[in-house]
Amino acid sequence: MGRKFFVGGNWKCNGTEDQVKKIVDTLNGAEIASPDVVDVVVSPPFVFLTSAKSSLRPEIQVAAQNCWVKKGGAFTGEVSAEMLASLNIPWVILGHSERRALLNESNEFVGEKVAYALSQGLKVIACVGETLEQREAGHTMTVVAEQTKAIEDKVSNWTDVVLAYEPVWAIGTGKVATPAQAQEVHKELREWLAKNVSAEVAETTRIIYGGSVTGASCNELAAQPDVDGFLVGGASLKPEFVNIINAATVKKNA
Numbered sequence: 001m002g003r004k005f006f007v008g009g010n011w012k013c014n015g016t017e018d019q020v021k022k023i024v025d026t027l028n029g030a031e032i033a034s035p036d037v038v039d040v041v042v043s044p045p046f047v048f049l050t051s052a053k054s055s056l057r058p059e060i061q062v063a064a065q066n067c068w069v070k071k072g073g074a075f076t077g078e079v080s081a082e083m084l085a086s087l088n089i090p091w092v093i094l095g096h097s098e099r100r101a102l103l104n105e106s107n108e109f110v111g112e113k114v115a116y117a118l119s120q121g122l123k124v125i126a127c128v129g130e131t132l133e134q135r136e137a138g139h140t141m142t143v144v145a146e147q148t149k150a151i152e153d154k155v156s157n158w159t160d161v162v163l164a165y166e167p168v169w170a171i172g173t174g175k176v177a178t179p180a181q182a183q184e185v186h187k188e189l190r191e192w193l194a195k196n197v198s199a200e201v202a203e204t205t206r207i208i209y210g211g212s213v214t215g216a217s218c219n220e221l222a223a224q225p226d227v228d229g230f231l232v233g234g235a236s237l238k239p240e241f242v243n244i245i246n247a248a249t250v251k252k253n254a
């Protein structure tokens, strides 16, 4: 059984109510690959999550972009995993590099968040990735292995985890990783999982690529054996997101 292709659209802190409606209308009217071959998950900002969920066609799921590390309580401004679960929000993105860099989320904190979200029944898109400086110093695999280990340390079941490799230098820069660069890290991450978790988790866990993916670059990336889908930022706000979803058919025929 192959790994089902997975395409996430991370809308980040973008969109007004009208813009969200337009994106939803575009997705609802588009010809997209069957849910048998691709999981599609879009991630609007919190305030639009429930309206997007109820207006999107049923085969497109939603993800929150973050949640609190533990049970909710006196944590002003935070949203807890149990709140998301109570609204039947199935997915949450955790450990995005923007939160690691701008909000100082450490590897350990991200690991704790992933474990807590899973314990509340959410599925997690967990992000890892190196900076340009780390890549140029030859530390890419050490960095992503440390980030992944901090998750593995807290998590006992990987079934509901999708791992997103998002090199920081490729995010929002227009500098997409080459298919060979993406494949190299995905393959090494899969080997890391085989060695440090289990052969089964390595074989079944989807490892998706994020960083300046566009309609033009998606097919070649999708053809790489260890690229199981994408986490898309900027292009997920545009009609070309449909082409990226449909890269799943390239994968299927590869």
Ligand SMILES: O=C(CO)COP(=O)(O)O
Pocket: 010, 096, 166, 170, 171, 172, 173, 174, 210, 211, 212, 213, 231, 232, 233, 234, 235
């Ligand atoms: O951060 C990303 C998705 O989470 C990628 O963003 P871009 O596709 O805009 O580079």
